[in-house]
Amino acid sequence: MTDRRILIVFGTRPEAIKLFPVVAALRATPGLTVRTCVTAQHRGLLDQVLAIAGLVPDIDLDLMEPGQSLDRLTARLLTGLGDVMDAEQPDRVIVQGDTATAMVGALTAYYRKIPVGHVEAGLRSGDIYHPWPEEVNRRIVAPIADLHFAPTETSAAALRAENIAPGSIHVTGNTVIDALLWTQARIAADPSLAAALDPLAARFAGKRIVLVTTHRRENFGDGMANIARAIARIAQRDDVAIVFPVHPNPNVVAVMDDLLGDRDNIARIDPLDYPQFIRALDMAHLVLTDSGGVQEEAPALGKPVLVMRETTERPEGVAAGTAKLVGTGEDRIVSEIFNLLDDKDAYSAMARAHNPFGDGQAAARIAGVVADAF
Secondary structure, three states, X not given: OOOEEEEEEEOOHHHHHHHHHHHHHHHOOOOEEEEEXXXXXXXXXXXXXXXXXXOOOOEEOOOOOOXXXXXXXXXXXXXXXXXXXXXXXXXXEEEEOOOHHHXXXXXXXXXXXXXXXXXXXOOOOOEOOEOOOHHHHHHHHHHHOOEEEEOOHHHHHHHHHOOOXXXXXXXXXXXXXXXXXXXXXXXXXXXXXXXXXXXXXHHOOOOEEEEEEOOOHHHOOHHHHHHHHHHHHHOOOOOEEEXXXXXXXXXXXXXXXXXXXXXXXXXXXXXXXXXXXXXXXXXXXXXXXXXXXXXXXXXXXXXXXXXXXXOOOOHHHXXXXXXXXXXXXXXXXXXXXXXXXXXXXXXXXXXOOOOOOOOOOHHHXXXXXHHHHO
């Protein structure tokens, strides 16, 4: 019998991080031919991960444009991915998460009656504008997919509450833990992969590092300005250093340039490749973020996470005590950071909390389900 053809579609750095273990596991599964298509929704950030993972896409649509609107991106994804699926004729399409690429990948497959598997299915914040547009993107994928790879029982329950067939839902853990453990092993074997951070580690020796990441669309404008002012106040402490890989979006860069300027204990640096980011997490005392994936990665390394959002689609971290929602109010961010810096018991309670997001075997479980489905 001829191999079944799997087309894996992704376009951003987080998708690449969470899918490269899945690509490897599926390629190691007999009876499957795996093809990858990248949309390059994030060009430079995506390429960093591809290089580290040794993953060369079979198809590269290269759709990124400066200042591209969501409707223009969606239209270009629809036609571009439609052409790819017509040419590839896959037996199954796999998408990940909640990006425009994932949503349109599922939709174009549906138009051709191609079954869809959804990695990291069932995440819900309950608010269609937080995160925006991700919450709606992932809700659109759910009724299309026939295989739902839920990272936790909480996400599986969310799918069941939406009348998704229970037999199609598989709790696998989150593949980001697979990626993190693989990357840690790579760094241990070859420290040069993350050696670019050595000068920063030496510069901030003896200080407690707060790792900051922010890029969420709903925080653009006043929210981003509040975050910048909070960072400036935190940096006034002599015992603290800020490491801030700045997202290249102009809505982030311009605000940080305007409100932070140059300060000795704030390192505003270019986005890090994945091994360097894992090294930065390891160096950090705590993490301040509006990212989704960092809420999963930081607890695996015992780092408390303060989430600059009003809601999260990863409530497991909040329930476990590894993460805390703090919003984007300047005073609230500062007070929560200072509490963790000054209260050893509060810090220890978060740092020692159980990581609820997986054991590093999610990709193998997903590959097994995909193979069995045929």
